[in-house]
Amino acid sequence: MTVSNMNEARPVQFLLVEDDEDHAELVRSVLSDYRVANLLDHVWDGEEAMAYLRREGKFAGSPRPDIILLDLKLPRMDGHEVLAEIKNDPKLLSIPVVMLTTSDAESDRIVAYSHYVNSYLVKPVDFTRFSDLIKTLGLYWSVWNAPPPPPR
Amino acid sequence: MIAALHISGDVADELTFVKYALDEHAIVATTDLAGTIVSVNAKFCQISKFSAEELVGQNHRIINSGRHPKAFFVEMWKAISSGSTWRGEICNRAKDGTLYWVDTTIVPIRHTGGPLLGYVAIRADITEQKLAQEKHLEEVNAELRRKNAELEQYVHSVSHDLKSPIVTILGFAGMMRKNLGEGQMERLADNTERIIRAAGRMRCVIDDLLELSRVGRTSGEVGDVDLSEAARSVLEELRERITAAGIRVEVGSPMPTIRAERMRVWQVLQNLVINAVHYGSTAAAPVIEIGASRLGDTVTLYVRDNGKGIAEEHHERVFGLFQRLERKGAGGTGVGLAIVRRIAETHRGRAWVESSVGAGSTFRVSMRDLVSEESADAKALAEGNDGEQHE
Numbered sequence A: 001m002t003v004s005n006m007n008e009a010r011p012v013q014f015l016l017v018e019d020d021e022d023h024a025e026l027v028r029s030v031l032s033d034y035r036v037a038n039l040l041d042h043v044w045d046g047e048e049a050m051a052y053l054r055r056e057g058k059f060a061g062s063p064r065p066d067i068i069l070l071d072l073k074l075p076r077m078d079g080h081e082v083l084a085e086i087k088n089d090p091k092l093l094s095i096p097v098v099m100l101t102t103s104d105a106e107s108d109r110i111v112a113y114s115h116y117v118n119s120y121l122v123k124p125v126d127f128t129r130f131s132d133l134i135k136t137l138g139l140y141w142s143v144w145n146a147p148p149p150p151p152r
Numbered sequence B: 001m002i003a004a005l006h007i008s009g010d011v012a013d014e015l016t017f018v019k020y021a022l023d024e025h026a027i028v029a030t031t032d033l034a035g036t037i038v039s040v041n042a043k044f045c046q047i048s049k050f051s052a053e054e055l056v057g058q059n060h061r062i063i064n065s066g067r068h069p070k071a072f073f074v075e076m077w078k079a080i081s082s083g084s085t086w087r088g089e090i091c092n093r094a095k096d097g098t099l100y101w102v103d104t105t106i107v108p109i110r111h112t113g114g115p116l117l118g119y120v121a122i123r124a125d126i127t128e129q130k131l132a133q134e135k136h137l138e139e140v141n142a143e144l145r146r147k148n149a150e151l152e153q154y155v156h157s158v159s160h161d162l163k164s165p166i167v168t169i170l171g172f173a174g175m176m177r178k179n180l181g182e183g184q185m186e187r188l189a190d191n192t193e194r195i196i197r198a199a200g201r202m203r204c205v206i207d208d209l210l211e212l213s214r215v216g217r218t219s220g221e222v223g224d225v226d227l228s229e230a231a232r233s234v235l236e237e238l239r240e241r242i243t244a245a246g247i248r249v250e251v252g253s254p255m256p257t258i259r260a261e262r263m264r265v266w267q268v269l270q271n272l273v274i275n276a277v278h279y280g281s282t283a284a285a286p287v288i289e290i291g292a293s294r295l296g297d298t299v300t301l302y303v304r305d306n307g308k309g310i311a312e313e314h315h316e317r318v319f320g321l322f323q324r325l326e327r328k329g330a331g332g333t334g335v336g337l338a339i340v341r342r343i344a345e346t347h348r349g350r351a352w353v354e355s356s357v358g359a360g361s362t363f364r365v366s367m368r369d370l371v372s373e374e375s376a377d378a379k380a381l382a383e384g385n386d387g388e389q390h391e
Helices: A003-008 A021-033 A046-053 A079-087 A106-114 A127-144 B002-008 B011-025 B042-048 B070-081 B127-181 B188-214 B227-237 B239-244 B262-280 B336-346 B373-382 B386-390
Strands: A013-017 A039-043 A067-070 A097-101 A119-122 B027-031 B037-040 B086-093 B099-110 B116-125 B222-226 B248-251 B257-261 B287-295 B298-305 B351-355 B361-368
Touching: A013 A021, A013 A046, A021 A039, A021 A127, A021 B127, A021 B188, A039 A046, A046 A079, A067 A079, A067 A127, A079 A097, A079 A106, A097 A127, A106 A119, A127 B127, B027 B042, B037 B042, B042 B099, B070 B086, B070 B099, B099 B127, B127 B188, B188 B336, B222 B227, B222 B262, B227 B239, B227 B248, B227 B262, B239 B262, B257 B262, B262 B287, B262 B298, B262 B336, B262 B361, B336 B351, B336 B361
Parallel strands: A013 A039, A013 A067, A067 A097, A097 A119, B248 B287
Antiparallel strands: B027 B037, B027 B116, B086 B099, B099 B116, B222 B257, B287 B298, B298 B361, B351 B361
């Protein structure tokens, strides 16, 4: 990876689905500290996430995210339901979905992978590790990962 | 029976009578020493669905169901071939393949001092009891599996909801340490607030969980609880919040009394009213109605708000542990309605919600009068001679 490659990296659009304002703020501030992602939209729950992705209502002008960071425990419609709906939608299924959750329960991982989650990350309790994770995550998905071609 | 035998006085007649009675009652077969069937009675044919001709001369294995391990019959043969009577429950297979259970006594026969001649097996049909037992066992198993799943879900929820504020606390504390090292002070106040809030939330979660775990375990004081009075005291305690939200409260009257744990009734009302204050206050002119009625030994109370209502697909979810319909921090800990439901269940009732989007919500809780052993005795006394008849 050379500096010129880095500079060529186009801005990556993250969609963060997170009902905990503090956790959202942690992700936001670590990402902005490392300047790996300059675009991050945040929605509060599963229903909002689907409205955002389908550009319904107040999300009519929302961009197509390059990567979705999805919390598991969400009010109304939880992360598993959101994931299943995304992966069942031909227009949305190519968007990489990363579970970002406090749950390391095997049952949750089984369900998530059976719904074709692209990655499953457990929020580290320790802040240094938390920021390492978010930094690596940002780098991986915005610089290293080759995104799917835009849908026709 | 014995008297009748004496009247006849004839041994041959006596045996005929006993055999007649036995055949009426039991499934009887005799076999030789190798287990070959020598004779069967009508009941044997009836239950095994074989005719006597099909059975006599066949080895007894003809009705073996294969449901018992080999060792079971090895033990049986060991006993009877040494001259001991054997008793046990056997599952056999009828001609049409159906299984039946028989309580079986096998008696080796011999003349006094002589060698064994064969065996007499006397059986009683216990298929129904066995099936009932198996069914009961299955039900208990299903209940255990359900409880296990519930417990697993419980541990899962608890670990998540306690871990979540720890991520926040350590996260912002770590950020503060980093900021302090870099001499950046502008975010300190905000970060401190977040840490304090997260710790407070954690305390609430722990308090609520402890409360939930107490429901149905402690045996608090059971008495006649006047629901009007309970509602009044709950409203009094929450008056500040209700006034601040500009909510009008209407309490139906008269409200019945219920025989219950005072503290639990109070908790039900408190949680439902807090819920209504929180989710109902979005209306232009918010109103909370409280009422209750009695039917037989069941009291059903309701708390109604005219807030934004709950879509049907969430009607069950709201009673789940740590389930909120609003994002974290906006609502409670997500334990309140779980407590309400558990209290209803410990009072042999249930809790549910009637609501649709835009039409407000009505939470209903049914509870049956608790009957303590003491009051059951008192009831029996009050009903007159019942007590004597039982003695």
